[in-house]
Amino acid sequence: MVYTDIFSPLVPADVELATELIKKHPKNVKDVVQFVQIDKLNPPRKQATKLVDMLRAGETEGLPVIDPKAYVLFYKNNELPLYKSIVNLKTKTVEITTEEEGLGPMQADFVEKLDKEVLELPQVKENIARLNLENKKFKHPTLGELGYNVISETWMYGNRGEPEDHLKPKAQIYFFIKLDHPESNHYALPLPFTVIVDYFTCEFIDMLYLAMDGDDSTPITPDRLNDWVIPEDIHKFEYYPDVRIDLEPELNLKPLTINQPEGVSFNVTNNNKVEWQGWEFYVQTNVREGFSLNNIYFKGRPLIWKYCLNDMIVPYSAKPMSTKPGEKHKNALASKMAFDVSEIGFGNTTFPLGSGCCLGYIKYFDGCKADIEGKPVVVKNQVCMHEVDNGVQCLHKNYRTENNKLVLRRRELILQTVATVANYEYIIQFILDQNGSITTEVRATGILSTTAIEPNTKTDHSTIVAPGVNAQYHQHLFSFRLDPRFDGDLNSVCYDDFVPLEDKEEDWLVGFKAKRTWLEKSGHIEQSPFTNRTYKFINENVINPVSMTPVGYKVEIPAHQLIMAGPNSQNIKRAKFATKQFWAYHAADDRNYVAGELTNQSKEDTGLAKWLEEDEKSGKSIRNAELSCNITLGLSHAPSTEQFPVMSMDKVEFAIIPVCFFWKNPALDLPIATAETNKIVCYEDIVAGKQSSCCSK
Amino acid sequence: MVYTDIFSPLVPADVELATELIKKHPKNVKDVVQFVQIDKLNPPRKQATKLVDMLRAGETEGLPVIDPKAYVLFYKNNELPLYKSIVNLKTKTVEITTEEEGLGPMQADFVEKLDKEVLELPQVKENIARLNLENKKFKHPTLGELGYNVISETWMYGNRGEPEDHLKPKAQIYFFIKLDHPESNHYALPLPFTVIVDYFTCEFIDMLYLAMDGDDSTPITPDRLNDWVIPEDIHKFEYYPDVRIDLEPELNLKPLTINQPEGVSFNVTNNNKVEWQGWEFYVQTNVREGFSLNNIYFKGRPLIWKYCLNDMIVPYSAKPMSTKPGEKHKNALASKMAFDVSEIGFGNTTFPLGSGCCLGYIKYFDGCKADIEGKPVVVKNQVCMHEVDNGVQCLHKNYRTENNKLVLRRRELILQTVATVANYEYIIQFILDQNGSITTEVRATGILSTTAIEPNTKTDHSTIVAPGVNAQYHQHLFSFRLDPRFDGDLNSVCYDDFVPLEDKEEDWLVGFKAKRTWLEKSGHIEQSPFTNRTYKFINENVINPVSMTPVGYKVEIPAHQLIMAGPNSQNIKRAKFATKQFWAYHAADDRNYVAGELTNQSKEDTGLAKWLEEDEKSGKSIRNAELSCNITLGLSHAPSTEQFPVMSMDKVEFAIIPVCFFWKNPALDLPIATAETNKIVCYEDIVAGKQSSCCSK
Numbered sequence A, B: 001m002v003y004t005d006i007f008s009p010l011v012p013a014d015v016e017l018a019t020e021l022i023k024k025h026p027k028n029v030k031d032v033v034q035f036v037q038i039d040k041l042n043p044p045r046k047q048a049t050k051l052v053d054m055l056r057a058g059e060t061e062g063l064p065v066i067d068p069k070a071y072v073l074f075y076k077n078n079e080l081p082l083y084k085s086i087v088n089l090k091t092k093t094v095e096i097t098t099e100e101e102g103l104g105p106m107q108a109d110f111v112e113k114l115d116k117e118v119l120e121l122p123q124v125k126e127n128i129a130r131l132n133l134e135n136k137k138f139k140h141p142t143l144g145e146l147g148y149n150v151i152s153e154t155w156m157y158g159n160r161g162e163p164e165d166h167l168k169p170k171a172q173i174y175f176f177i178k179l180d181h182p183e184s185n186h187y188a189l190p191l192p193f194t195v196i197v198d199y200f201t202c203e204f205i206d207m208l209y210l211a212m213d214g215d216d217s218t219p220i221t222p223d224r225l226n227d228w229v230i231p232e233d234i235h236k237f238e239y240y241p242d243v244r245i246d247l248e249p250e251l252n253l254k255p256l257t258i259n260q261p262e263g264v265s266f267n268v269t270n271n272n273k274v275e276w277q278g279w280e281f282y283v284q285t286n287v288r289e290g291f292s293l294n295n296i297y298f299k300g301r302p303l304i305w306k307y308c309l310n311d312m313i314v315p316y317s318a319k320p321m322s323t324k325p326g327e328k329h330k331n332a333l334a335s336k337m338a339f340d341v342s343e344i345g346f347g348n349t350t351f352p353l354g355s356g357c358c359l360g361y362i363k364y365f366d367g368c369k370a371d372i373e374g375k376p377v378v379v380k381n382q383v384c385m386h387e388v389d390n391g392v393q394c395l396h397k398n399y400r401t402e403n404n405k406l407v408l409r410r411r412e413l414i415l416q417t418v419a420t421v422a423n424y425e426y427i428i429q430f431i432l433d434q435n436g437s438i439t440t441e442v443r444a445t446g447i448l449s450t451t452a453i454e455p456n457t458k459t460d461h462s463t464i465v466a467p468g469v470n471a472q473y474h475q476h477l478f479s480f481r482l483d484p485r486f487d488g489d490l491n492s493v494c495y496d497d498f499v500p501l502e503d504k505e506e507d508w509l510v511g512f513k514a515k516r517t518w519l520e521k522s523g524h525i526e527q528s529p530f531t532n533r534t535y536k537f538i539n540e541n542v543i544n545p546v547s548m549t550p551v552g553y554k555v556e557i558p559a560h561q562l563i564m565a566g567p568n569s570q571n572i573k574r575a576k577f578a579t580k581q582f583w584a585y586h587a588a589d590d591r592n593y594v595a596g597e598l599t600n601q602s603k604e605d606t607g608l609a610k611w612l613e614e615d616e617k618s619g620k621s622i623r624n625a626e627l628s629c630n631i632t633l634g635l636s637h638a639p640s641t642e643q644f645p646v647m648s649m650d651k652v653e654f655a656i657i658p659v660c661f662f663w664k665n666p667a668l669d670l671p672i673a674t675a676e677t678n679k680i681v682c683y684e685d686i687v688a689g690k691q692s693s694c695c696s697k
C-alpha cells in the first residue's frame, strides 16, 4: 500500500484490505456480505488545506496527520438494511458502522442478475410468448436470416411518492425486442410493458402495461402483444456498422491526426499530480463521481479545493394516469427519473477510454472499484488527459504597421471521462486554458430512451423517432460541485448586473453600470441573463492593485430551463439542486452529496435541502467564509429524428474565468504563432501533392 | 473577366471596369471622383434561385439571365453628397446613379490622411506641447532609451441626436501617447481630449476635454495636460514581445500540429464552390461583410440562400454630461457607438490571414476592394477554410457486450475571417459539421478602448486596467443574416416552449409538453430561456415521414442581454436590430442591410425598422413565405485586468441544427474511430521517448 498523498484514489490493495476488514469484522463474520461500493473518503478539508499549505511552504514539522480512509457500502444476506462502514486504511480498523435508511446504488452484479432472472418470471414469459417471435425472421442482406429475442434492461425504481417507496427495495425492468446479433439496436423495438421486482430476490411485484395511444390515457391490455408486428423498416435504425442494412459509403473523410513531435507540455508525478502551463492539481478517480480535480492552483495561487460532477438527474415527461379514482402515478413512466451519479456511479459506468475518444498524446488514469464480493476491479483508462489546440486566444494587429501581428493560440488541457448509463452516454470534460479559466463541458450522446407507440400516432410530449418508437421529452440536469478557495480559504459570493446609469428612464440615454449584490446567507442566486447577471467568487481580503477591487473569479453559466415538475412532485422533493443554477453554502466535511448520499428510491433530498435548512437556522453569514458551491446545468431535451438511432452530441457548458484576479493577462507569455509554427499547407499545394507550402506568407 | 457563376466576388478587372465607367461617365468626367466602396451587388433572389434550381435539375434551356453588377459609392471633389451607382459589368454601363443622404463608410485612405493631418492642427499641437514629451524618456532594458510621441486614432463621429449630425461630415479623433517604437501599446497611454474635424478637409470643428474624475462629471481643463506624468509602471502593459519589459520564459509549451497525410476532405471548384461531407455552398468574399456563404445545400436539400454577418454595433457606457443647462451629450464618449461592418467594412479591416490564425491544411479566399482612386486592391487571404477535429460526435457502448463501441468523431469545416477595427479584433467563424448543423462563433479579442483617468480613481461603469487607464463598460451586438430556404423557398417561423402538461398547478406532477406558437407577421420573437424556447424554421409543405411533423431547423441562441440604452437614445433609434435576438420578415432584393445601407452618422435605422413598418402596413402573413431573418448575439462587456494589454478572446455563438429535417441521424456514416485511426500515444510511452504506443488497447 502506498500513500504518497491525500488525493490518491484507492488501489486494488486498498480495496482488498477494506474487504478483508469488513468481512472479518465480528459483526459481519457470520454473514454473506454483498459489497455495493468501496471508495476513498474525502480528507477533512480544514486539516487537509493546512497540510497542503504547510507542504507548499516547505514546512516539515508539525504537519497534520491525515489517515487514508475508505467508505464501504454493503448488504448482508441479500436484504436490507444497507450498512456503511468507515475503514481506516492506515490503522487497519473499521472505525464506524451505521445502518443506513434506503437502498444503496445499483450494483452492476445485481443488475446483471436481474437482467437475466426477470426473463424467467412466468408473468414475463407469458408476455414474451404472446409476441410469437419464433415465427419471425429478418433476411439481413449481409448477415443472412436472423431471428428475434427479448432483452431486458434494469432501471432503478424511482419513487412515486407512495409511503413505502423508499424502504421496499425494488427494481423496474423494461423490455425490448432485438435481432439476434449482439450489437443490434433494441431501443428501436421497445415493448409496452414493464415489471417491478424485488431488488434482492427478483420476486415479482407488479406488471405494468404502458399506453401506446399517444395520449397516455389507456394502458394496453396484454392481448395487444399477440403476434407483435415488427415493421421491416425498423432495421434501417440499426447503428452498428456490422448490423446496418443501409451503410452509405463514407464521404471521403480524410484522416486528421495530431502531432506533438517534442512530446506533451504537461507533467504527471505520482500518477495523479498534474502540472501544466502554470496549473497544478491532483486528479482523483473515484467510483461515484468518475473523477475530481483537487487542490487546484494557477500561477502559484489557490483557486479551488475540489471540483467534480456531483450528481445529476434525468426526469422524463409523462402523464400520471388515473386507473382508479384518486390513484395517480400508475403510469410506469411518471416516476422515471434517474440519478446517474448517485444511484449508479460514473466510475461503475466507464468503459475503458482509449479507443477513439481522443486524438494523439494521452495520459490515462485508472480507477478501482469493488465487485459484489469486494474484490478489486481496475477500471482501465477511466479518465484521459490530453492537449488540444482551440484556435486563437489573443490577436492584435496595429493597423499602422506592416508585418507584425500578435497571434497567440489557445492551447487547452482536457480531462475527460465517459459514462455509459444504459442507453445514454455522458462525456464530462474539464478544460483548462492558459488564461486561468476552466470550462466544464458535458456532451450527451448515446441512444434515446424509447417506448412503444401505435403506428401513425403522435403525442404532444414526445417525438416519434422511428416507426412505432416514441422518445419522451425529458431533461438532463447536472450538478457540479466547486469548493472555492480563491487566493485563500475565505471567500464571498456576489452577482453583478448591468443596470442603467440614470435612475429615471426619461433621463437614461446610453449609460449603464454594474450593480453588485452580495449573497449574505446560504442559498441560491436567480438567473438573470437579460441584466447580464454574472456570478462571482470574491476574496474580499485581497485587493487587485491595478483595478483596486477585490480579486475574483466569475462563473459564466448560460441561462437554462431548470427542472420541469410541479412543486408537489416527487422529482422536486428529491432533487432541490435542479431548481436553481447557482447555490452557495457553508462547507462541511459531511456535506458531500448534493441530493443526499443515497438517492436510489429516496423520498427526499437529504443533501442541499437539509444543509440550507441547517444554515438558515444557524443564521451564519456566508461573507468571507469557507464555502461550497453547486452549479446546475440544464438540458431540456425534445428529441428529434436526427437523434436516432444514436444521437449527435448535445452540449452544455459553463466556465469559471478570472475577473480582476490577475493584474494583467496571464496568457500573454505564449509563443507567437506563425505560418511556420502552425505548419500551414495551402489547398493549392495539397492538390498539387505537396506536403509543405509557403503560399500563406 | 470571368463570370462562372453569380456568387463570384469581384476580381481586379471588375473593379477596374467599374472605376473606368464611373470616371468616364458624362456626369463625373469633370470631377475628381473619390471612391468609397466598390462591391458586387447581390443577385436578385427569385431569379437566382430559379437559375440555381434549373441548373441543379440539369436544365439548359430558358435559364434566367443574371448580369453581374457592382455597386459603387463615391464622392466628388472632396465633399458631400455621396453618390451610389449601379454598374452592369456585362453590358459595361452605369445603370443608375443616386445621390444618397448621409456619409459613406470610413475609407482607409481618408482615415490615414486624417490620422496625419489632425496632428498639424494648431489646437492639437498646443495640447501636445503642454505634455512636455521632449523631456521624457524611458530606459528600456533591451531597446535602450526611448522617447515618446503622440498618436491619433480616427473614429466615426457617431450621432448625438443633434439635428445636423447626419448631414455634416465629421470625424472624431482620439489621442494617445506612445513609446517611440512602432509596436508600442498606445492604448496604455490615452489622453483626455478628443477633436472633431470635418471628414473631408480635417478642418477643426471642436475640441472636447474628457472627465478624469471617475464620476464623468467635470471635463478637465487644458492645464491638466501640463507636464503629463507617465508612470514608469505603465510599460509593463506592452504586449508586443520586442517592446515588453517583463516577458516571462515560455512555460515549456510543446508544439502541436495537425497532420492530414492524405490531404483534405473538401473540394473547391471555381475558387468559390465548396463541397464537403454532403455540404455544398459558395463562398463570396466582399468588402462590407467580409464574406458570405451562399446557396447552402446539405445532402442534396437546400437550407439557406445567404448567410453572413450583416452588421454590428459597439455602444459604450458613458454619462451624458450637462455643461450648460439643457445641453446634453457634451461628454464626447456618450455617442461612442461603432458600426464596424457598415461604417467601415470587414473586408477593409482584414489583414491577410495565414500567419498563425489556423493550423495545418488551409484553403484561402482572396478579396478585392478599391482604393480612393478606384484602383483594385487584392486582400490576400481574406477568408480561410480548414478542417478541425472537435472531439466525439456520437458514442454508444452496449453494456452487455465486450469490445464493440461506436465512436464517431466530430469533424468540422471552419470558415473564418478576422477584422481589425482599430483596437479590437473580431474573429468570425462559420462551422459546419456532418450532422447538418452550422455553428456561428464570434471571438472578440484585441485591445480595449481606453480613456485616461486620475490615478487611484475608480468608477461604477468602467474598470481600471492599468495605472491611469480606464476601460468603459460596453457591449458588442452582432447581427447575422440568414435567408432561410429549408427544403424550398417557402418557409415559416415558430417557437416551441416547454410548458406543464397539466393546466392546474396542483395537478401538475412531472409531465411537460411543447407548445408551438407561429410567427404570423414580420417581427421578433422574445427570448425565453426558462421555458426552453426554441426558434424554428419550418417548411410546412414537407412532412418528415418518421416524426410525421413538418421538417425544420432550430436556431439555438443563448439568451443575452441586448442593447443597454434608454428608449429615447440615439443608439436605439439607429440600431433596432440590437433590441431583440430573433427577427423574421419578408425577403426583398432591396432589404440587405439590417441597420440601413449608410450608418455612418445615421440619425435613424433605415433597415429593419423601415421594413417592419412596411410589412406592418401590408399586413402580409409570413407563414409559408419567402423570408429573411436576422439573429442578434450580445456580449455585454465589463472589462477585467486580465483583458489588458491584449484580451484573451471572449466568445459568443449560436447554431442552426436540423430538427426532424432528416429522417435519421445524418452523421451516422462516419468511420468508427479507434486507437489506431486516432494515432494514440500514451504518456508513459512519450516519457520513454516512443512516438507510438499500444497501451490504450
Ligand SMILES: [Cu+2]
Binding pocket: A444, A474, A475, A476, A637
Ligand atoms: Cu436527452
Ligand SMILES: [Cu+2]
Binding pocket: B444, B474, B475, B476, B637
Ligand atoms: Cu468588448
